[in-house]
Amino acid sequence: MDYLSRQRSxxxxxxxxxxxxxxxxxxxxxxxxxxxxTVLITIAAVxxxxxxxxxxxxxxxxxxxxxxxxxxxxxxxVIKKSRLSEIGLAFGxxxxxxxxxxxxxxxxxxxxxxxxxxxxxxxxxLPLRPVLSQNQEWVSWVLYQFMxxxxxxxxxxxxxxxxxxxxxxxxxxxxxxTLQCWVTIVISxxxxxxxxxxxxxxxxxxxxxxxxxxxxxxxxxxxSLLAPILxxxxxxxxxxxxxxxxxx
Numbered sequence: 001m002d003y004l005s006r007q008r009s010x011x012x013x014x015x016x017x018x019x020x021x022x023x024x025x026x027x028x029x030x031x032x033x034x035x036x037x038t039v040l041i042t043i044a045a046v047x048x049x050x051x052x053x054x055x056x057x058x059x060x061x062x063x064x065x066x067x068x069x070x071x072x073x074x075x076x077x078v079i080k081k082s083r084l085s086e087i088g089l090a091f092g093x094x095x096x097x098x099x100x101x102x103x104x105x106x107x108x109x110x111x112x113x114x115x116x117x118x119x120x121x122x123x124x125x126l127p128l129r130p131v132l133s134q135n136q137e138w139v140s141w142v143l144y145q146f147m148x149x150x151x152x153x154x155x156x157x158x159x160x161x162x163x164x165x166x167x168x169x170x171x172x173x174x175x176x177x178t179l180q181c182w183v184t185i186v187i188s189x190x191x192x193x194x195x196x197x198x199x200x201x202x203x204x205x206x207x208x209x210x211x212x213x214x215x216x217x218x219x220x221x222x223x224s225l226l227a228p229i230l231x232x233x234x235x236x237x238x239x240x241x242x243x244x245x246x247x248x
Contacts, residue, residue, distance in 0.1 A: 031171050037076060038164040045072035045156065046195045053199065065199075066152030073160035087159035088225035097227040100218065104231060108214060109238055116246050126243050127204050141240075146233035153192070154228045157212070158219040162188035185216035211235055 045068055052064045077087055084090070091097070119126065165184040173180055189212030196205040211232075218227040 031168055034164055035168055038161060038168075041072050041076060042161060042191060042195075045069060046198055049195075049199055063148065066148040069152040069156040073156045076160070087155065087163050088219060088223070088228075089155070089159065090224055091226050093222065093224060094226065097222040097224050100222050101227040101230055104214065104218060104227075105234060108235075112239070113242060116242055120246055126246065127207055128239075138240075142233075142237055145236040146229075149236065150229045150232035154215065154219075154225050154232055157188055157192045157195070158215060158228050159225050161191050162216055162219055181220045185213055185220060188216045188219075189213045 048068050049065050052068070073087060077084065116126065162184050165187050166180065169180045169183050173183075189209050192212035192215070193206050193209035196208045197203060214235075215228045215232060218231055219225065221227075
């Protein structure tokens with residue numbers, strides 16, 4: 001191949017302005033589709049839970065909320081033929097996740113306990129009181145919190161919402177990894193709190209934003225849903241125990 005032919009070949013391999021523009025518009029379109037998908041599925045899932053919550057009997061409604069959240073997270077993943085590890089369903093780093101979980105519990109739970117002490121010293125009631133359903137034993141309540149509530153909410157709000165948010169934010173601030181992570185943590189926690197407010201119908205449920213930040217950080221830190229799921233269940237159980245102690 002002579003010099004002129006090599007020069008033409010190199011020129012053909014360089015992306016033209018038109019091809020770069022097309023690629024940019026294609027990426028922008030894909031990001032828009034992902035954003036629309038995430039928003040629509042989140043709204044649909046929360047709306048479906050709210051509707052079914054008021055129409056179903058308590059004997060059958062206990063599994064509806066977890067089921068809706070898991071299905072809402074998994075259907076787009078299956079349709080797009082994505083790997084389950086992309087939404088955090090990968091437990092290869094179990095030891096790392098458990099270590100991070102342990103240190104997090106050692107920091108967060110004493111802080112919550114101290115806040116309870118402070119509230120009681122000022123004669124204030126706890127903002128959120130966990131209540132057992134009628135004829136429900138505490139053992140079944142704990143199992144429900146771990147196996148249904150924690151799993152379903154983490155699969156959806158961290159595995160689906162936060163993962164998608166991270167992909168969207170990455171296109172905007174690709175070189176600011178730390179900022180990316182914290183933006184996604186805040187957004188997922190805000191969605192988490194907003195869903196609780198809508199479903200429970202109480203403004204005070206906005207306080208779930210705080211544990212949502214911890215759960216989002218655990219998901220980013222461990223790249224797995226194992227730590228968020230376990231912390232979610234432990235937090236619900238710990239809050240119930242501490243609330244009972246301070247209510248006595």
